[in-house]
Each structure stands twice: as C-alpha cells, then as structure tokens.
Amino acid sequence: MLDLLYAAPSWAIFLSFSGLAVASALAVxxxxxLVRPAPDTKEQLDVALRATGIVSGVLTLVLAFSAAEARVQLQEARATVNREAQALESLLRAGSFALAxxxxxxxxxxxYARTAATEEFPAMRRGEASAATAEAMAALETVTRQAAARLGPGQAADxxxxxDDVSDLRDTRLRQSExxxxxxxxxxxLLLTAALFACGALFPPRRHNLALVGVQAAVMGALLAFVFIMDQPYRGSVSAGAAPLLHAAEVMARR
Structure with a gap:
C-alpha cells in the first residue's frame, strides 16, 4: 500500500489524504x-473551539517540525548523490592523467555509475542495496588498486x-535510504490527528459547524500529505534522483 502511495503523483496523495481526513472528521x-448529540449552546461551542484550537495548534507544530526534518534529509540525500557523481568523475580524471x-x-x-542509477536506486526504494552495484564497486576498487600499484606513492595515495571517497559516499547513500x-x-x-477528529463530537450538530470541521480536516490532511511526500529521501515524486550519476556516466564515456 505504501509503495503505491509513494509511486502516485503528488496531487493524488494530497487528494487521498485530504479526502480521508475530511471523511473521518465528519464521521465523528x-x-x-446519533448516539448523544452535543448541546446546542454557546458554551458548548466555545469548549469545542478551544479544544480543537489546542489540538490543531500542537498538531500543526509537530507537522511543521517533521516537514523541516524531512526537507533537511532530502537536501542531504541530493548532496550525497551529487558528491558521489563528482567523486567518480574526479577519480577518472586523476586516473586519466596518471595512467598510460x-x-x-x-x-x-x-x-558503476550506470548500475547505481538503474538498479540500486529502484532497490533503495524497497530498502535494499543492489548486488550488481556492489559488484561494480568491488571491481572499481580492484582496478584502482591495481593501477595504483604501478604509480608513485603520491599519485597512488591520491x-x-x-x-575510497566513492565507496564511502555509496555507503552514506544506502544509510540515508533507510x-x-x-x-x-x-x-x-496519528495520536494528535485522532484527538482532533474526536473533538468534532464536541460541536453542536449544525451545518456550519460541520463545514468548519471539514475544512480544518482538509487542511490537516494536506499537511500530512506534504510530510508524507517528503518523508523518504529516495522514494516518491519529490526525492533524490539518479540524474547526477547518469550525467557522470555520459561525461566519463566522452573522455
């Protein structure tokens, strides 16, 4: 189910979360x-508004913090992929100068760049690594060490x-995918959302009160969808893509 949601376009996720939130909030x-309607008094409405305001305020604060955390993780993931691609190009550039x-x-x-982009990125969406990419990384390390053995100490160390930078960045990328x-x-x-829906039972059963509950639920559902979309840095429509690695492969092929 989660895989289908992550694969869906952003607008579909927003509609799904908002629609489910509105339906759940109005059901309460x-x-x-039907069971025991809330008294239709000004005091009861005041209690309902205060309770809803407190819960929605706390929920909004938690969602804002979660969204900020998800955004930081997404930026870090994109930076890692860019650094990995740059490290590959730098490795080949150094090898081109040093090796006959x-x-x-x-x-x-x-x-390595192509298998990482075409095989490992899809695998990371499932929380896995790619065996083909691991083999390509091992082959890259073997060829590099063999080449370094024929160079002077300074060039070999470089x-x-x-x-090692490429290998470390791959490990970082795999950790970030988890x-x-x-x-x-x-x-x-989820606890605060349930509490917010429960507050709907405090409102006197009038149409404008139901409209207020529905609008508030739609907004909270949209915020939940926003955090969900950005939650996994390598999954979904808003994620760190493999384009830098594919670009690096094209650049290296032209050298």
Missing part, C-alpha cells in the same frame, strides 16, 4: 449526533583516496 460528529592506459578504469567507473522522519513522530501525529 455525525455518529455522535586508463580505459579499464573508465569502463568500470561507467559501469587515486586510492578518491576510490532514513525518514522518526517513527515516534508519526505515532505522535
């Missing part, structure tokens, strides 16, 4: 009216450092 006062025959290094660097907003925040959000 309608059911309460850099073709083997170029070949494995291109293979080449080995750069291939990230997202902590589960405790989602638990708190």
């Amino acid at each position: 006062p309608l059911l309460a009216r 025959e850099p073709a083997p290094l170029r070949e494995v660097a291109i293979r 080449l080995l450092r750069q291939v 990230g997202g907003v902590p589960a405790e925040f989602w638990m708190l959000v």
